[in-house]
Amino acid sequence: MGIVELSGAEILMRCLKEEGVEYIFGYPGGAVLHIYDALFQQDDVKHILVRHEQGATHAADGYARATGKPGVVLVTSGPGATNAVTGIATAYLDSIPLIVISGQVPSPVIGSDAFQEVDMVGITRPCVKHNFLVKDVSEIAETMKKAFMVATTGRPGPVVVDIPKDTTDPSIKVPFKYPKQISMRSYNPVVKGHKGQIKKAVDVILEAERPMIYSGGGVVLGNAAKELTEFTKHLGYPITNTLMGLGAYPATDSQFVGMLGMHGTYEANMAMHECDVLIAIGARFDDRVTGKLSEFCPNCKIIHIDVDPSSISKTVRVDVPIVGEVKPVLAEMIELLKGSKKKAPAKAIKEWWKQIDEWRRMDCLHYDRGSELIKPQFVIETLYEVTGGDAYVTSDVGQHQMWAAQYYPFDKPRRWINSGGLGTMGFGLPAAIGVKLGYPDSDVVCVTGEASIQMCLQELSTALQYNTGIKIVNLNNRFMGMVRQWQEFSYESRYSHSYLDTIPDFVKLAESYGHVGILVEKPGDVKDALKEALKLKDRTVFLDIITDPTENVYPMIEAGKAHNEMRLAPGSIGSRELA
Amino acid sequence: MRHIISILMENESGALSRVSGLFSARGYNIESLTVAPTEDPTLSRMTVVTRGSDRIIEQITKQLNKLVDVVKLIDLSESEHIERELMMIKVRAEGDARSEAKRLCEIFRGNIVDVTASSYIIEVTGAASKLDALIAALDENSIIEVVRSGTTGIPRGLTGLHV
Numbered sequence: 184m185g186i187v188e189l190s191g192a193e194i195l196m197r198c199l200k201e202e203g204v205e206y207i208f209g210y211p212g213g214a215v216l217h218i219y220d221a222l223f224q225q226d227d228v229k230h231i232l233v234r235h236e237q238g239a240t241h242a243a244d245g246y247a248r249a250t251g252k253p254g255v256v257l258v259t260s261g262p263g264a265t266n267a268v269t270g271i272a273t274a275y276l277d278s279i280p281l282i283v284i285s286g287q288v289p290s291p292v293i294g295s296d297a298f299q300e301v302d303m304v305g306i307t308r309p310c311v312k313h314n315f316l317v318k319d320v321s322e323i324a325e326t327m328k329k330a331f332m333v334a335t336t337g338r339p340g341p342v343v344v345d346i347p348k349d350t351t352d353p354s355i356k357v358p359f360k361y362p363k364q365i366s367m368r369s370y371n372p373v374v375k376g377h378k379g380q381i382k383k384a385v386d387v388i389l390e391a392e393r394p395m396i397y398s399g400g401g402v403v404l405g406n407a408a409k410e411l412t413e414f415t416k417h418l419g420y421p422i423t424n425t426l427m428g429l430g431a432y433p434a435t436d437s438q439f440v441g442m443l444g445m446h447g448t449y450e451a452n453m454a455m456h457e458c459d460v461l462i463a464i465g466a467r468f469d470d471r472v473t474g475k476l477s478e479f480c481p482n483c484k485i486i487h488i489d490v491d492p493s494s495i496s497k498t499v500r501v502d503v504p505i506v507g508e509v510k511p512v513l514a515e516m517i518e519l520l521k522g523s524k525k526k527a528p529a530k531a532i533k534e535w536w537k538q539i540d541e542w543r544r545m546d547c548l549h550y551d552r553g554s555e556l557i558k559p560q561f562v563i564e565t566l567y568e569v570t571g572g573d574a575y576v577t578s579d580v581g582q583h584q585m586w587a588a589q590y591y592p593f594d595k596p597r598r599w600i601n602s603g604g605l606g607t608m609g610f611g612l613p614a615a616i617g618v619k620l621g622y623p624d625s626d627v628v629c630v631t632g633e634a635s636i637q638m639c640l641q642e643l644s645t646a647l648q649y650n651t652g653i654k655i656v657n658l659n660n661r662f663m664g665m666v667r668q669w670q671e672f673s674y675e676s677r678y679s680h681s682y683l684d685t686i687p688d689f690v691k692l693a694e695s696y697g698h699v700g701i702l703v704e705k706p707g708d709v710k711d712a713l714k715e716a717l718k719l720k721d722r723t724v725f726l727d728i729i730t731d732p733t734e735n736v737y738p739m740i741e742a743g744k745a746h747n748e749m750r751l752a753p754g755s756i757g758s759r760e761l762a
Numbered sequence: 763m764r765h766i767i768s769i770l771m772e773n774e775s776g777a778l779s780r781v782s783g784l785f786s787a788r789g790y791n792i793e794s795l796t797v798a799p800t801e802d803p804t805l806s807r808m809t810v811v812t813r814g815s816d817r818i819i820e821q822i823t824k825q826l827n828k829l830v831d832v833v834k835l836i837d838l839s840e841s842e843h844i845e846r847e848l849m850m851i852k853v854r855a856e857g858d859a860r861s862e863a864k865r866l867c868e869i870f871r872g873n874i875v876d877v878t879a880s881s882y883i884i885e886v887t888g889a890a891s892k893l894d895a896l897i898a899a900l901d902e903n904s905i906i907e908v909v910r911s912g913t914t915g916i917p918r919g920l921t922g923l924h925v
């Protein structure tokens with residue numbers, strides 16, 4: 184087979200095909216018109232036309248989180264590129280593999296303030312894993328190969344490839360050959376952990392009397408849920424997950440003590456505070472998790488497995504660091520544990536569980552089940568029930584996000600799709616579209632709030648065009664609830680600009696976009712409405728659920744407080760006994 | 763503590779801004795930064811002088827290593843090394859000051875590389891502290907202009923930073 188000559192735009196399409204890309208999320212404009220023309224003339228890669236470039240990045244991101252494959256985005260130069268930045272930063276903070284192809288003005292005019300020119304490489308430098316500016320058409324194939332490799336290996340992340348218009352010119356053709364393999368002398372992520380460190384960790388693990396497993400998004404990203412489950416089951420130790428790690432260990436299992444951190448369960452946070460050995464697995468000791476650093480896990484030895492050395496000992500000193508991917512490291516640990524003569528001190532562990540059960544009795548996820556107003560927690564519990572716990576749930580940012588995390592126990596990884604690190608309102612709807620494209624036969628639900636949903640609302644139009652039958656559960660409390668909650672607790676209820684008094688009629692709005700809208704105002708109607716929405720398989724349904732505007736997220740560790748200083752829900756056993 | 767971090771990186775446009783951007787974005791301090799190509803034109807060698815606690819220096823080296831363009835780096839301060847900086851200093855050289863400037867130049871083993879009726883340019887190399895000492899020894903009013911290259915360094919012995 185001879186070597187074919189192709190234009191830069193055609194080469195780009197071939198690269199995507201070679202990488203097995205199913206979907207590219209994008210929006211056209213001058214600098215990418217050659218690329219769009221090449222896109223038009225092939226049918227290997229399907230293009231999803233969004234309504235705003237932020238939507239493209241979130242949709243690609245949702246697709247990536249759910250499927251484990253990299254998400255691919257195509258935007259034009261200037262405003263197209265800057266609109267994508269929020270989505271790129273969102274993916275960066277949560278370590279999501281994205282390839283963002285941005286058009287750039289032609290090479291000869293770069294730097295001249297040309298029409299729709301921005302320094303995309305400069306703007307995105309602090310929020311990408313890496314970025315490239317293509318300088319010549321002959322570089323495109325190799326650059327794309329590098330982009331995919333960098334985005335998907337080691338600690339994943341977004342990669343921007345900025346492509347000046349002249350390099351995709353249809354009249355300039357060069358030989359095309361896609362490299363099968365590529366190596367970069369400056370990029371060699373660690374895979375396997377250090378044997379000695381792993382052995383040392385296993386020794387520490389087996390000496391623990393009050394052990395705690397704290398696992399995070401790295402287990403999801405590293406496809407190691409099976410290993411984590413086996414490891415945890417073998418040891419019989421309690422486990423907590425971060426917001427990003429939910430689903431990596433089955434939440435309905437008895438060893439799971441719930442999420443930890445600012446809105447974590449009482450038992451998870453107390454166990455963190457009192458443990459003597461902490462096994463951190465693919466988690467990055469985020470400030471929402473640690474609370475007051477000087478009082479974080481005060482008397483414990485910490486083992487930390489992470490593929491990124493810079494995550495280790497960044498905020499909290501670690502005693503046994505293991506740099507490597509969770510999957511092979513856990514597999515090695517399991518093997519050592521199985522072959523070990525040493526056993527964990529059974530009596531102490533039993534005592535520890537007794538203590539944990541005592542904390543569990545505080546009923547920290549209590550809420551008023553007899554309320555005449557719809558309680559948001561009740562909506563999530565009902566959603567869990569009617570979806571059999573098997574839906575893909577995306578969320579926006581705010582109280583509703585925390586309730587979804589707390590009241591929908593995820594048993595499988597990649598089911599819970601949310602923006603944790605950047606906390607980007609507007610993420611939920613486009614992400615749900617991306618997830619649904621990845622899993623057209625599954626239930627995909629976007630849990631949102633009336634403020635967040637309005638940040639990428641335009642994507643309702645995309646949902647119609649591609650017939651992605653997603654269900655939007657809008658917990659409508661007429662407030663930026665999370666902001667209101669902080670104002671109630673920390674600013675003597677001065678609700679400064681957190682009230683939304685001109686909320687659209689979401690039912691009509693959904694209908695005007697060609698979808699189904701359902702208004703739900705009574706607790707008794709919640710279940711039927713959710714069931715009805717799920718029955719309409721191929722339709723996007725917008726459930727506008729009017730909830731109790733005064734409800735707060737509990738437990739809560741306020742900023743600067745330690746794990747044992749939680750605010751518990753009024754009415755819970757804990758709030759009475761610990762008062 | 764002061765650390766001299768020596769970095770070997772791909773000689774790509776933008777590589778320098780990745781490093782300087784990292785320092786400013788993460789609030790690390792940069793005392794000096796020098797960069798030039800090596801004997802291999804595809805590689806640049808950069809030397810950054812920074813200050814911080816052990817924990818901060820650990821993060822700095824980890825974050826630098828994480829940059830995709832960085833091939834390798836070492837913290838020179840961790841072992842025996844030679845440190846050099848070049849300074850050119852223009853001083854007034856009239857009357858008594860003329861002989862004083864010349865005397866100091868000799869003490870600091872500098873060279874006078876430009877002479878006019880009323881000025882000298884003194885060139886000196888050495889560790890940054892030696893250059894600081896020369897500046898301190900000169901009469902403040904006699905200094906017209908100071909340019910310094912920033913520190914570079916190299917480990918002693920056979921060990922080195924190469925691909």
Ligand SMILES: Cc1cc2nc3c(=O)[nH]c(=O)nc-3n(C[C@H](O)[C@H](O)[C@H](O)COP(=O)(O)OP(=O)(O)OC[C@H]3O[C@@H](n4cnc5c(N)ncnc54)[C@H](O)[C@@H]3O)c2cc1C
Pocket residue numbers: 276277278337338339398399400401402404405406424425426427428442443444445446447464465466467468469471472488489490491494507508509510580581584602603604605606607665
């Ligand atoms: C309103 C709001 C409230 C929040 N409240 C909470 C809260 O109460 N509790 C909570 O936990 N979070 C909360 N968060 C989320 C929080 O901000 C962080 O995003 C989250 O805690 C980080 O999760 P993580 O530690 O699992 O790290 P991630 O961001 O998921 O990072 C993954 C880590 O694993 C590593 N890694 C990646 N791949 C691998 C691999 N293959 N092998 C090994 N390591 C790997 C990475 O290097 C990284 O260190 C909240 C966010 C919002 C917006």
Ligand SMILES: Cc1ncc(C[n+]2csc(CCOP(=O)(O)OP(=O)(O)O)c2C)c(N)n1
Pocket residue numbers: 579580581582583584606607608609631632633634635636658660662663664665666
């Ligand atoms: C783009 C963006 N702007 C502002 C914020 C700050 N913020 C966090 S939660 C929140 C309120 C969200 O309100 P809503 O979507 O109605 O959800 P609720 O908290 O009421 O469930 C705001 C404004 C943010 N996270 N993202």
